Amino acid sequence: MTKKLQSIINKLAPVTALAAVILIWFICCDFEWVPAYMLPSPMDVAKAFFGNFTVMMKQAAYTLQEAVYGLGAGIVLAFIAAALMDRFSFIYKAIYPVLIITQTIPVIAVAPLLVLWMGFGMAPKITLVVITTFFPISIGLLDGFKSAGKDEINMLRSMGANRLHIFRHVKLPSAASSFFSGLKISASYAVVGAVISEWLGGFNGLGVYMTRVKKAYAFDRMFAVIVFISVISLLLMALISVLQKAAMPWERKTGKRKKNYE
Numbered sequence: 001m002t003k004k005l006q007s008i009i010n011k012l013a014p015v016t017a018l019a020a021v022i023l024i025w026f027i028c029c030d031f032e033w034v035p036a037y038m039l040p041s042p043m044d045v046a047k048a049f050f051g052n053f054t055v056m057m058k059q060a061a062y063t064l065q066e067a068v069y070g071l072g073a074g075i076v077l078a079f080i081a082a083a084l085m086d087r088f089s090f091i092y093k094a095i096y097p098v099l100i101i102t103q104t105i106p107v108i109a110v111a112p113l114l115v116l117w118m119g120f121g122m123a124p125k126i127t128l129v130v131i132t133t134f135f136p137i138s139i140g141l142l143d144g145f146k147s148a149g150k151d152e153i154n155m156l157r158s159m160g161a162n163r164l165h166i167f168r169h170v171k172l173p174s175a176a177s178s179f180f181s182g183l184k185i186s187a188s189y190a191v192v193g194a195v196i197s198e199w200l201g202g203f204n205g206l207g208v209y210m211t212r213v214k215k216a217y218a219f220d221r222m223f224a225v226i227v228f229i230s231v232i233s234l235l236l237m238a239l240i241s242v243l244q245k246a247a248m249p250w251e252r253k254t255g256k257r258k259k260n261y262e
Contacts, residue, residue: 040220049224055209056228062204064232066122066197067190070129074186078134082141086171087163096142103135107196115201125197125205132193133186140182144175180244187236191229 022042028034029041040048049056081099085092110131114124148171156166198207206225213221 037217037219040223044220045223045227048218048220049227052221052224056206056225059204059206059209060228060232062122063191063194063198063206066125066194066205067129069122070126070194071133071186071190073126074130074133074190075137075183077130078138078141078182081134082138082145082175083167085138085142086145099135099138102131107132107193111197111200114197120201120203125194125202128197129190129193132189136182136185136189137179138182140178141175144178145171147178148174176244176248180240180248184237184240187240188233191233191236195229 025039026042029036029039036044081095085095107128111124111128114127118124118127152170153166156170161169194205195207195210198205199211202208206229210222210225213219213225
């Protein structure tokens with residue numbers, strides 16, 4: 001009974017915190033502590049959200065397309081880079097410092113250059129998403145590959161396994177958890193990266209829509225778009241969690257054993 005109560009409390013904690021933030025927000029607007037043109041009330045944002053939901057969905061189709069294409073390309077490139085860095089030490093020494101340095105460059109500074117080089121189409125948006133999603137996935141995979149059990153690797157070698165067998169049966173399962181952790185971070189980065197690139201040039205997308213409503217001083221709609229982007233990011237992360245459970249059934253079995261043991 002105590003464990004169930006503790007589980008309910010843990011689930012209610014984030015909901016309570018979110019409700020408290022919204023309540024404080026509502027009080028600040030209701031007592032006019034913050035001007036309405038600077039901070040619209042939660043009710044105004046909710047009305048703008050549902051009133052412009054169809055428009056936001058149409059714009060989100062472009063943004064999600066850019067995010068999915070960029071995330072997919074980022075996963076492929078990250079997998080190749082992580083596998084090469086794990087296999088060849090000289091590639092690791094050459095590429096890893098460069099990866100770290102790239103994370104010190106602000107994304108907002110790179111986006112205008114991509115628009116200048118590639119135009120106002122979808123190419124610069126996808127490229128920026130690749131840049132923002134590549135690092136978490138590649139580092140997660142690399143850490144997972146390097147954390148593979150040496151005893152398991154030695155056992156497979158003694159049985160005549162080659163490098164491909166070891167990679168397939170030991171290193172990939174070892175890196176699965178780290179990969180999905182990095183993928184969850186990259187999924188949220190993908191949407192944000194696509195929106196940022198759309199701010200600086202484009203014809204469609206949530207970023208373009210945000211720019212338009214900002215110029216019209218419709219801050220209730222702007223807040224509604226922010227909420228919409230957050231919801232999309234949370235849904236993508238939830239989808240990745242479902243994929244993780246499907247791809248890693250052994251984790252569920254381990255979790256059940258731990259619960260039974262406790």
